[in-house]
Amino acid sequence: MKKIDVILMCYGRDALEQYFEIERKGVLYTAWMIEGIKTKEELKKMFSKKQIIDIYESGI
Helix, strand or coil: CCHHHHHHHCECHHHHHCCCEEEECCEEEECECCCCCCCHHHHHHHCCHHHHHHHHHHCC
16 A cells, blocks of 8 residues: 555544554554545645645644
8 A cells, every 4th residue: 555545544534533543664644634625535636646745744
């Protein structure tokens, strides 16, 4: 599984409510969401894969 796939699996309200986490190659990925962007589909329309990874890693 690619890094972007793991990050997208952790995205959204449902993931946040379930305290969703995935460990990949020794790195723990946790649930996250950008206010105003409700679904992964919306997120993918607004940002490139690289931008999504950068946003996730920035912790904003």
